[in-house]
Amino acid sequence: MLYGWRSVTLKAVAPPSMDTVKASAIKPDSLSTRTLASSDDGAVNPTSSSNLSPTSITQSMEAIAKASNVSVQTVASAIAAKLKRRQQALEQAAKDANSGAAAAPQVQNSGVVIKKQPIKATTLVGSRGMVMNAPREYYPVGYDKDFDDGFAARVDLPDTSFSCGQQKHFPGLYADEDLGCMVFHVCALTDDGLVMKSFLCPESTLFDQTILKCNWWFYVDCKSSKKLYDSNIPVSKSYQLMKALAFFSSYKS
Structure with a gap:
């Protein structure tokens, strides 16, 4: 049984135009806006922004403003405030590092100041020449340890009951x-x-x-x-x- 052949003509499909793409693009909703606003400033890197031309920076700021539904001036103010805070943080960190390095010798110099007082001579009980009648230390005036008069010096014996x-x-x-x-x-x-x-x-x-x-x-x-x-x-x-x-x-x- 013979079947008949139907000729099929293939037509090339043209790509969508730019107007169609823009029309079909997803509009940013509130969630995407909040996410973009709260994300890191990766879209605009202050470090890399210096390497961009003013025109590119302006276009980036306009894109962020449009995506966030805010004015370009608001975006510029936010970026300036962010850069200012970062600069202040860097300056404070450098200041703390310098003050910490300088504080080390100050701890030794700013400690308790000990004033040297003159040492006063103290008299101790039992020191030489201070304790009267100390053995081998005290002798009456004019006393000679080697004095010997042959027991010639005598005094009258007081009354006593000893016998x-x-x-x-x-x-x-x-x-x-x-x-x-x-x-x-x-x-x-x-x-x-x-x-x-x-x-x-x-x-x-x-x-x-x-x-x-x-x-x-x-x-x-x-x-x-x-x-x-x-x-x-x-x-x-x-x-x-x-x-x-x-x-x-x-x-x-």
Whole structure:
């Protein structure tokens, strides 16, 4: 079965004219307007705008104004304000950087100012020459540590109740409580019988019954001396003390 052929003529379609394109273009609605207005200024780059000709800048501003439904003057004012704020921000950042670098040495110089005060001489208790009667520090005026007059200097013995006959250790050294321990007595049995020799401790010293020597007054508890008379037990066996007492026995009271 034969079919007949129909001839088909193809016609070229002409492209739409510019008027048709403009007529069919989507008009900017309120959403697109807000989006364009709130977007970054990428449409007009201030940095790159300097490379554009004044005519191009004007055309761009007119396009933005038309798309945003505002006047060209409003767009220009907005761009100028934006550029001004950016310039102020850059200047402030540079100022802060310079002030931060300069603040470092100022912290050291603007700290607490310490004024040097002259050091005053302070007197400490116990310092040399300040404490009266200190051991090895104080001596009476005219006193010579090596002075020895052969016991020629004597004073009258004040009244006292002390008696060697009441003691039990011979030889022995005894502090006289009646005389405030300023005087001590040496009691010994010699060829001449019971002998008592009395001695005055140096100035500012008292007889210390614990060590059987004159000691600085603040070390001595005089009222306890009688209780310590038994400290003479070792001394009573001292050969050296016996020889000393024999020497003293040659001196007449």
